[in-house]
Amino acid sequence: MRFAKTLLSLLSVLATSQHALGQFATRLGGVNTAGYDFSVDTNGDYSGTAAPPPTSQYTHFTSEGANLYRIPFAWQLMTPTLGGTIDSTFFSEYDQTVQAALSSGSGVYVIVDLHNYARWNGDIVGQGGPTNAQLASIWTQLASKYGSNEQVIFGLMNEPHDLNVTEWAATLQYVVNELRSAGSENYLLLPGSTYSSAEAFPTEAGPYLVQITDPLGGTGKLLFDVHQYLDSDNSGTHDTCVTTNVATLETLVSFLQNNGNRQAILSETGGGETTSCYTDLGEELSYVKSAYPTLVGFSAWSAGSFDTTYVLTLTPYSNGTDETLWTEAVRPYLP
Ligand SMILES: *[C@@H]1O[C@H](CO)[C@@H](O)[C@H](O)[C@H]1NC(C)=O
Ligand SMILES: *[C@@H]1O[C@H](CO)[C@@H](O)[C@H](O)[C@H]1NC(C)=O
Secondary structure: OHHHHHHHHHHHHHHHHHHHHOOOOOOEEEEEEEOEOOOOOOOOOOOOOOOOOOOHHHHHHHHOOOOEEEEEEOHHHHOOOOOOOOOHHHHHHHHHHHHHHHOOOOOOEEEEEEOOOOEEOOEEOOOOOOOHHHHHHHHHHHHHHHOOOOOEEEEOOOOOOOOOHHHHHHHHHHHHHHHHHOOOOOOEEEEOOOOOEOOOOOOOOHHHHOOOOOOOOOOOOEEEEEEOOOOOOOOOOOOOOOOOOHHHHHHHHHHHHHOOOOOEEEEEOOOOOOHHHHHHHHHHHHHHHHOOOOEEEEEEEEEEOOOOOOOOOOOOOOOOOOOHHHHHHHHHHOO
């Protein structure tokens, strides 16, 4: 009896650690559906109006092979008071979008993306602005909604920038610990600085972020969140592309492999409706696909509530036809 019990608990420990240590084992590819983030600025200021992404886009893109949707939202919409409770009216609207994405296909994943640049109204989280506990509070509340759904990935923060990366790593560690204490077993996306730059990651925040531990055991459920654009200043504001980013991503992949075989998701990248971007973005996403499982996949920027004139739009035309960029450079590299 005693032996059996010991054996059982040993087996359950093994099962748990296998589970926790396991890398993300599904190739991901898809698109951002923006709208609930309109328009948080890079200072974390918000004075917008939520523009719910059209839910028809999820069945549209899923039927073409997409299995990842990143759904950004403004912190101030989810919790109108810093550190306060989630606004039930807003959450219900946001959740309808999340559920529409998840139910568009059986293997679809959603990144719930807090789109606030590590800031609330100009002040940096854990560095004079919101406390680490205030950031953890919104996430533990979201965990009470989504903590049992493995297909919901928590994007802990969009594009931190101009902050102390040592302290930022401590902030992320705090949030990871609080989420696990709250029972969440979700995959978590940890962003570095310089607007989540994939190029900066290996030498800037990466060395600090690889040290973050997971109370679940292992680090398989802590993925890194990177962004990279292909225009002249890596800002994603021009319609022409000047790089494939392959060299940058190769450097990132080496860093991840040499630091515990970690994984990352390219959760923003994109280009304009121009031949340079059809070529360069296609080559980039072809590389991302080939670098699986170190690079788990990508979500391109952006469909959702952007209209078809936005410089980086991937929103289909009203007649249902896709943007040429999507057809040429994104769709061929979906999972
Ligand atoms: C960043 O924060 C750490 C920890 O508080 C501190 O030791 C370090 O000097 C800071 N770095 C900079 C560049 O200010
Ligand atoms: C759909 O609309 C776009 C933009 O106006 C146009 O370029 C395309 O030819 C149309 N496709 C069809 C099948 O009508």
